[in-house]
């Protein structure tokens with residue numbers, strides 16, 4: 001008989017302070033999840049990071065592994081999750097977010113959002129923990145209104161290359177809603193728009209990591225389509241603040257469980273982003289044009305009036321400011337790689 005593995009956090013060295021929470025972060029080694037792990041540890045919490053390391057990276061959590069408040073559980077959330085001891089909060093950040101990554105195994109991607117989401121909801125129910133779902137602007141598909149408000153129902157293809165991600169995230173929202181309505185689980189849903197910053201995977205295949213890495217390596221910047229499509233880019237520190245405020249916010253009006261857009265309303269064409277990256281890196285790279293992927297949304301811009309009114313949150317970091325540490329981070333990744341390459345040759 002197989003049986004479910006029970007994770008027993010190794011926190012006994014710690015005093016459990018009055019404000020300390022035990023927080024599970026599923027996908028805690030990914031880009032957003034690992035930044036959240038670092039932030040919540042720095043704020044004095046205990047973090048249990050669950051990751052199957054499909055797109056999570058060792059480098060993202062290496063500095064935390066010896067921290068007494070941090071524990072790592074190598075586990076796929078598709079399998080039932082059993083954890084010993086109390087859990088106060090659960091952040092579900094577990095799903096590949098980059099189109100080339102989530103399209104590699106679309107069935108697993110879909111199951112991760114829906115079945116993985118259900119396993120985490122059941123953990124939340126068992127522990128009496130509050131749980132936040134990282135949903136996405138992709139629930140709006142290729143929108144025919146802009147900016148997108150939470151009340152917009154979206155324009156999503158159920159059978160295309162992006163459907164496994166978009167429909168998985170939509171299905172997860174439904175599960176969170178029903179588990180709140182019917183079983184009283186304390187749920188939050190953040191619809192996260194394009195986010196960038198340190199700890200992104202240089203090989204992620206998304207536009208910011210591609211353009212910055214290409215510019216730094218002197219390679220052509222790959223523009224998909226004519227580059228007139230838009231995205232709105234939120235710097236990671238702004239997003240973390242939004243996520244934590246949504247998780248910790250009180251709910252006097254009983255509406256906080258409904259989805260909340262978190263993103264930066266500053267909207268740019270992909271060509272504008274390419275030019276900004278070239279200017280800021282001083283790169284002489286050229287632009288090359290490639291086919292626009294199927295179902296690639298033409299525009300994306302969050303309406304954040306709900307986040308402003310219920311959370312008092314709005315982003316502080318404009319694109320050109322957030323790109324400075326992001327470019328510095330990718331430079332560091334590149335020089336680490338060169339050192340490694342040089343070492344392996346030697």
Ligand code: UDP
Nearest residue numbers: 099205206207208210222223224229270296
């Ligand atoms: N894109 C691009 N070149 C690249 C990577 C992406 O022009 O090297 C475009 C992509 O077609 C999309 C936008 O940039 O229109 C954002 O893509 P990304 O994969 O970052 O995220 P998405 O918002 O599409 O999930």
